[in-house]
Amino acid sequence: MQEPAVAEVRTTCPYCGVGCGVLARVTPDGSVSVRGDPEHPANFGKLCSKGMALGETTGLEGRVLAPEIGGREASWDDALDLVARRFTDTVGRYGPDSVAFYVSGQLLTEDYYVANKLMKGFIGSANIDTNSRLCMASSVAGHRRAFGEDIVPGIYEDFEQADLVVLAGSNTAWCHPIIYQRLLAARRKRGTKIVVVDPRRTATAEEGDLHLAIDPGTDVLLFNGLLAHLARSNVIDESFVAGRTSGLAIALDAAAADAPSIESVAEGCGLNSGDVRLFYELFAATERSITVYSQGVNQSVHGTDKVNAIINCHLATGRIGRPGMGAFSVTGQPNAMGGREVGGLANQLAAHMSFESTQDIETVSRFWNAPNIARKAGLKAVDLFRAAGDGRVKALWIMGTNPAVSMPDAGRVRAALKACDFVVVSDIIRTDTTRFADVLLPAAGWGEKSGTVTNSERRISRQRPFLPLPGAARPDWKIVCDVARRMGYGHAFSFDGPAAIFREHAALSTYENAGERLFDIGAFAGVTEAEYDGFTPVCWPVSRDGASADRLFGDGCFPTADGRAFFVAVRQQSVAQAVDATRPISLNTGRLRDQWHTMTRTGRVPRLMSNAPEPLLEIAAEDAIRYELADGDLASVSSPYGLARAKVKVSSSQKPSSAFLPMHWSGQFAANAGAGPLATPLADAVSGQPELKHVPVKIVREEVAWQGVLITRRYLRPTGFVHWSRQTVSGGWIYELCGTETPDQGILLSRQFMEAYRREELLEYTDRRGLNYRAAAIDDDGAMAEALLVSPQGQLPSRDWLVSLLGSRVPLSGAERMALLSGRSPVPTPSIGRIVCSCFNIGVNQIAVSVAAGCRSVGEIGEHIRAGTNCGSCRAEIRKIIDEARLQAAE
Known part of the structure; x- marks a missing residue:
């Protein structure tokens, strides 16, 4: 049937x-x-x-499925009663500013709304900030300075309608691959030029027409130089500037002082003057120009100035709010925009209202019937954790984020979490942060919760549940409302579901709003349950009278007191904490192609781990020679704030005196390999966004004497090793181990991992010199359950065959048992190699075979084995493989 x-x-x-x-x-x-x-x-x-691997992230391994108090399972009533009592008592004794929430762009808008309402409206403090502070706070501040409100004026269609796209501080090919593929498709049709501004030669830069590898922190100088060039070239839109803006003269004076010539800009940015001139002339000559920027601009002590330097160039030319034109901020998280709408940042009120306006404070207070509303901005992320560490914040609730890894100066953040009197964590999975929780609350995850999110083009979409809530997990909005009711605020938190919260959110957006605020979704203030269930994606604003718009500012009207946009005069500042003789390398951090944040979801998916299975420190060849480093060496990296270790990858993507360490590696997946402990907590004075793209570091080679690999079904957290990392594979995990002890000592340390299998069949071998050790455990069914290989540095055999045995769980043949300790299959088996195309699980060896068979382009590779034909984020790597094969053939 x-x-x-x-x-x-x-x-x-x-x-x-x-x-x-x-x-x-x-x-x-x-x-x-x-x-x-x-x-x-x-x-x-x-x-x-x-996205394609989302179905592989919905399992329950590692999930938090019941409330815990002090590490022991508890009932919801006991946990919620304790949270409410401790927050109420702390506020009563020390005042509302003694408590804080730290929330996340992973929350849905409805979750965000009630958390913000509880803290700002009823507890009476603005001490609620979000990990989006690390993502796009400088964009928020820059938008407000220029436009009067936090507005992204463009839509994704502008990527396809522009003739010039400038990608500034955005590795779009990896971080936003779908809109990047839309851009490349448009380029094939209309010949769009792509300029990439980034210190690294990223996958995005590989596809660009021009790569400007600027020195870290010199973006203001580059775009001030562009503004000055536009003025010298008579490209200023005089009519638009005169009728729709103010402040150009002062901004031009600042730009001219910064950038008297193209040559001075090139020297200050570490660029070739010809490349700078080409960029400036291209921008000046191309009306349909869009500048897309992301964390490379935002994550800086001068991030807000960088944002305004970019916006100034678009205002000066009138290239804003029309098809294919504008400054476009792309956010890193799924609901960073939704958090901005509800006031999720400590310096915002809900519905794009501000603490700087007494009228706004009173408006929100009346709407919420909250006379005790906060009346001043609260602590931003870096200061919030400092306050938790020094005792000013005595009760802290963290929702859906992992600051013990992701915050800058993460060691200090961990110390703050340990010192804080009372820490609550709501999350779906155990993380480095949940270890510090006095109360741990099981939250609903993707596929289980219901609500809305807003993307980078202001488009509101629904997240809908298709899985039952596991264990005792609850949606975040319900957890917050349950605590609010226990604190005595039940009248304001009697929502029966996310649709009711969304209705109130929409009603607030239009309340006492006669067009002063562009954020207006009043059309949904009366949305029914059925309409909410069937909600189709829409860009705001959508006002109560039904008026809506996709692009904004095309009419030249801005949400400022006089309706004009404002040029912000900015100057290039010295780079914070410049490199010197003691720390001569500038360390940058950012995303890997297939990973997400601290890998709590993606790190458990084998095909997403297979492209970059361990933390690698990328350095330039020149620096590798200078510091006597080679591919695969273990290096220690130290900054004024912390220490990390990672293996070295010599890369042509790096400029000399620079290095790159991915942001993702937490204590769940590696030992001391995170970028967060190294990063500076210095933050932008306007936005409060910390500098994550530059910190001076010292890099030293570690003298590794031995290395090992443990292939096992067990999830472990190794201790006692100089360095380890974990990779998920089909059927279990691979642990890379190494040490500075002598090989015999390394063998003794590594053998401890085999203790659990002493009751089962255990095969062991140690060579005569005591330098190589092999062990394998065989389960009751005759399948390999675990294998451990230890050798001097650089002498480990391939582990592909052993990994395949772990995944298959098939009883071993006699020949396989004989070969087990060698690590080599008794029958030659082809290896697909490191995964290049994660969408279709295509390895480097398969691509090489296709090249040998005659494929000479990325397109031909795609036709032959599908690699690069879906999201396209592997196309640059495929092209490198093709180019390397051509060079080898020519030798």
Whole structure:
């Protein structure tokens, strides 16, 4: 009998700010399948490698499934009573500013709304900040200075309608691959020019027409130079500037003082003057120009100035709010924009209102019936954790984020969490942060919760549940409302579901709003449950009278007191904490192609781990020679704030005196390999966004004497090793181990991992010199359960065959048992090699075979084995493989 068809649920991806639509369904065997939603206007059916693997992230391994108090399972009533009592008592004794919330762009808008309402409206403090502070706070501040409100004026169609796209501080190919593929498709049709401004030669830069590898922190100088060039070239839109803006003369004076010539800009930015001139002339000559920027601009002690330097160039030319024109901030998280809408940042009020306006404070107070509303901005992220560490914040609630890893100066953050009197963590999974929780609350995850998110183009979409809540997990909005009721605020938190919260959020957006605030979704203030369930993606504003707009500012009207946009005069400042003789390398950090934040979801998916399975420190060849480093060496990296260790990768992507360490590695996946402990807590004076793209470091080679690999079904947290990292594979995990002890000592340390299998069949071998050790455990069914290989540095055999045995769980043949300790299959088996295309699980060796068979382009590779034909984020790497093969053939 044929199985009945299972309905697909239309929802939204929980990763980056592109906000792709997803069709998800639970198959009859209980697994989850996903595909892109062809009707969603963000992605039209496409998904990146992370999105395609969403169905593999919904398992319950590692999930928090019940409340815990002091590490012991508790009832919801006991946990919520304790949270409410401790927060109430702390406020009563020390005042409202003695408590704080630290929330996340992973929350849905409805979750964000009630958390903000509770803290600002009823506890009476603005001490609620978000990990989006680390993502786009400088954009918020820059928008408000220039436009009067936090507005992204453009939409994704502008990527396709522009003739010039400037990608500044944005590795779009990896971080926002779907809109990047939309851009490349448009380039094939209309010849769009792409300029990439980034210190690294990223996958995005590989595809660009011009790469400007600026020195870290010199973006203001580059764009001030552009503004000065536009004035010298008579490209200023005099009519637009005179009628719709103010402040150009002062901004031009600052730009001219900074950038008297193209040559001075080139020297100050570390660029070739010809490349700078080409960029300036291209921008001046191309009306349909869009500048897309992301964390490379925002994450800086001068991030707000960088944002305004970019916006100034678009205002000066009138290139804003029209097709293919404008400054466009792309966010890193799925609901960073939604958090901005509800006031999730400590210096904001809900519905784009501000603490700087007494009228705004009174408006929100009246709407919420909250006379005790906060009347001043609260602590921003860096200061919030400092306050937790020194005792000013005595009760802290963290929701859906992992600051013990992701915050700068993360060692100090961990010390603050340990010192804080009372820490509550709501999350779906155990993280480095949950270890510090006095109360741990199980939250609903993607696929289980219901609400809305807003993407980078202001498009609101629904996330819908298609899985039951596991264990005792609850949605974040319900957890917050339950605590609020216990604190005595039940009248304001009597919501019966996310639709009711969304209605109130929409009503507040239009309350006493006669057009002063562009954020207005009043059309949904009366949305019914059925309408909410069937909600289709829409860009705000959508006012109560039904008026809506996709692009904004095309009419030249801005939400300022006089309706004019404002040029902000900015100057290039000295780079904070410049490199010197003691720390001569500038360390940058950012995302890997297939990973997300601290890897709590993606780190458990084998195909997402396979492209970059361990933390690597990228350095330039010149620096490798200077510091006697080679590929695969273990290096220690020290900054004024902390220490990390990672293996070295010599890369042509890095400029000399620079290095790159990915942001993702937490204590769950490696030993002391995170970028957070190294990063400076210095922050932008306007936005409070910390500098994550530059910190001076010293890099030293570690004298590794031995290395090992443990292939096992067990999830472990190794201790006692100089360095280790963990990679998930089919059937279990691979642990890379190494040490500075002598090999025999390393063997003794590594053998401790085999203790658990002493009751089962254990095969062991140690060579005569005591330098090589091999062990394998065989389970009761005759399958390999674990294998450990230890050798002097550089002498480990391949582990591909052993990994395949772990995944298959098939009883070993006699020949396989004989060969087990060698690590080599008795029958030659081809290896696909390191995964290059995660969408279709295509390895480097398969691509090499296709090149040898005659494929000479990325397109031909795609036709032959599909690699690079989905999200396209691997195309630059495929091209490198092709180019290297050509060079080898020519030798």
